[in-house]
Amino acid sequence: MTRQSPPPRIEIVPETAPFTSEQRDWLNGFFAGLVALDNPVTPLTAEQGAAVMQGVGDGDDGEAPWHDQTMPMADRMKLAEGRPLRRRMMAAMAQQDCGQCGYNCSDYSDAIASRSEARLNLCVPGGKETARMLKTLYEELDKTPAPAAAPSAGAAVDTAPAKPAGEPGRSRDNPVEAVFLSRQLLNKQASEKETWHIEFDLSGPGLDYVVGDSFGIFARNDLGLVDQIIAMLGVSHTTDINGKPLRDVLLEDVSLSPAPDKLFELMSFVTGGALREKATALARGEDPDGDAANLDVMATLQKFASVRPHPEAFIEALEPLQPRLYSISSSHNATPGRLSLTVDTVRYVIGKRKRLGVASTFLAERIKPGDRLKVYVQKAHGFGLPADPAVPIIMIGPGTGIAPFRAFLHDRQATEAPGRNWLFFGHQRSDCDFFYADELNAMKSSGLLTRLSLAWSRDTGEKFYVQDRMRQVGREVWSWLAEGAHVYVCGDAKRMAKDVERALVDITSEFGVRSPDEAVAFVADLKKKGRYQQDVY
Template identity: 40%
Template sequence: MLALNQFPESKKSLLGQLTQDLEPSALNWLSGYFAGLAEQAPTGQSVPHVAAVAAPAANAVKRLTIVYGSQTGNARRIAESLAERANAQGLVTQLVRADSYATRDLKTEQLLYIVMSTQGDGDPPDDSIGFVEFLTGRRAPKLPQLKYAVLGLGDSSYPSFCGISHKLDARLAELGAERLQDAGAADLDIETVATPWVEQALEHAQKAFKQTDIPTASVTALHPGKTAKATREQPFHAELLQNQALTGRGSSKDIRHIEISLEGSQLSYKPGDSLGVWPTQADALVQAVIGALKLDANEKVEIANTSRTVGEWLGKHRELTQLTKPFLVAHAELGKNDELKRILQPEQHEEFRQLLATQQLLDVLKKYPASWSAAELIKTLRPLTPRLYSIASSQSVVENEVHLTLANVSYIHEGEQRWGVASGFVSSLNEGDTLPVFIEENTRFRLPADSARDVIMIGPGTGVAPFRAFVQERSATEASGRNWLFFGNPHFHSDFLYQTEWQSALRGGHLTRLDLAFSRDQENKVYVQDKLLERATDLYDWIQSGAHVYVCGDATHMAKDVHQALLRIAQTEGGLDAEQSKAWLDDLAAQGRYARDVY
């Protein structure tokens, strides 16, 4: 067996860089992948140079290619699991993020699986924009040799549920490829659809690659014996250390600074990552739903061989604050409500969108009554899922802690209190209470590897959270690059989040520039995108000199407005036309120099 000391020093260094910070699933994939390469190399000959996301040439051996596009990490997690299982079954597998996939290889692919989320109401995730544009554009080749399957991840509280995956599925068929199985459309309870889809996909892969075509490949973890970290499925019950109001008297928002202990969890994170929180529904809401339907909170209901009381199902295992179309369709039919059926028709798109945006389950139960049995209600409601929050701290500074900047959603609807499930849950906790958490990596939202690079951070409201982590990290590591923050909120006196920290960072030289947009402090509203345009000359100069641009916050309005402002700056300062400015921004994204964490 080859020992590590038999590698040249240059190879040892490369091996260390390649495996540093990789999760077990990625390490397993690499070990199986390299074993597959070894099978193809003639005895006594070296394996040709392999890029980080490359695989054996498509014509050399049959290969399963898995392309994923992920905004929050769920699609990546499913794709990695699929690749790991395919490798364990002896399949030569290429796992690649959509923005790293060489589209020229598409015409020679034989078996392609796509796992892709839909961002917001029908948009591709940021890492998949170029891939989707190529595949749906005129340059996409005919694909008569290709067999494929598509798994979509989405949120049925949006009208265009899994819209991107359905579009890709239809487009591949249009290009002549053979569909192996129906496109999967996974809601926020991802595993309900993803697990059987993956099982079927593996069966099809085995059939597509006859056993004689499959090189043997053993899968060996490169870091055996490592204690498993907490995961989405098995979270760590962390202690709440601090729950402090950030907004002042008179603010229209209730924004909290949350500090949580990770002591004993073995969890680690990097600036840009998110913290997943498994919430519990407010007891008052659970009791209101039970009362509206005249159910018995203590009645036992068995679903999928699991028995719980109605109160337990609704409190910890079912979604009560976000509506979904499948539930509304079933509710309208059960209550024989023509008005609700009308709203659900495709031509009533905007009215349906408004219903989803403004109503919760309890509101629908009261406005459109129907009689549900406890068992049927629990079967129809979507399972409760964790919420992800951008981490507002650097472990270089806070060590075994993690900090959040959380907007507590709480409002009055027709005289009654309503809550956001996770924000209400976390905001109600006291010091010493515990909450189930896990880390969700966001590898696309990382500080530059070169600490001498400048960074431009655009984060109004709670979107400023990851940039607190960025500035802490850049300060702790003594990064020489400049830091420029754009922050906005309604009012200076009540909504200037982390004001003293930013002022201290400016004095200490850890924040080079700070531009503020307090929209309601003057007659004409001013937003961060307006400040970008005001600073257009310097901003363009920073970017052209190598700066990385980061955007975090609202996807519906802010992120789109900022995107348009950057395109306009490219035109006014760079003399580019509309098509050139789009290509300029796309190129920044492809380089990893324009990254967004939007929700």
């Protein structure tokens, strides 16, 4: 009798993968059945194994009640208590699904939890609050076996991409060069705002986009601020930092606002006494002098003026300069090879010092026509025109929130879409803040823009906003909804978007003859069906 040896055990999934022994045995058997056993078998890495089983068996129901941009961090984390780590990481995000990190909120948290993304500081709208919470949560992940050590939320100067860069111009990790063409001021004299229509040439890289997408800009810091920081450090602007002059590093590579925790840690290491205590407290997220919210890098150097850290250590303590995303206000179908943005310039004063928005002032004054800059297109997450061009749309976009809706209108015009279009636009004053007035009035005259409803908050003694205008024409809004219209909102997340949704609920209750709870459920159902979409920030 010939004794047959049992077939060799095929170990495809490594023991370091985050599975139970039963899961690993099942996966080994499953993958063994998919391959010819005579061929070499390449074991999965821990990251690949985690990706295969992401979310399997972790008991999560997939719901995200914390996915609300207006909800405070503490409330979001409370709602996520008891959920798997990846879901608690999602609750720590800013909940805007803005794409600045290169993901949506859920995908970014899943990538961190599966260890395929090592950077914890990519959530630009979440800022330090999100980075701190992710660092805390990552410590739980770090207790499990992993092929690499846990990163620090502040270890940011090394910006090597943790995932494949992909197609050129389609992600922050693989930008292309575009040409800056022009800027035109949209406000008229007496306006309190400074808003620009910005044009780019994309014909060189051949980059296209669809309406609803966003445009990523790699801006540069203000030279005046950079030179002030160099003076505070007491060194030459040509000081070498890993083969690059200090001035260039400060201009192009690192963020100068807000001050990261690692900078406070550095200050605590190189000083003593009361200053050290303050720096240590700031690094822990405390606010010993009540000024923590106003401390950018320059203000931190001024606060600890007696301390002059070594320039290389100083740079290592700073965060990378993140790209900024803007809603695209043009249509590739209407103007192929060109792209436009609608940008509010950010300037404000704290104490005696003027602060500047990095990207907005870069576009408004520092870049010149013909200059090249690094850019990319960020694909929209659930924000775009209906697949059926005959579907009517209601667009609510005060201020620069008009950007994607200008794009929608130009696209529908270029493609001869038959659907009706209704725009709600508002700003401070009708005589100086009516963006694209000639365009919009022409679209209304031609019939492309079926309705144009305007709201001005400073024209009279009583402030009047887009949500107030919606209520005034609530019966017509409900009629459009009843006929299948899609609703789009773009602009401020904390106030405007919330007020607009409340107005829509009230309109549904009054003219749709529903109870308040039924009206809330109706609007929630619009969101689930993709008929209520938001691009808010």
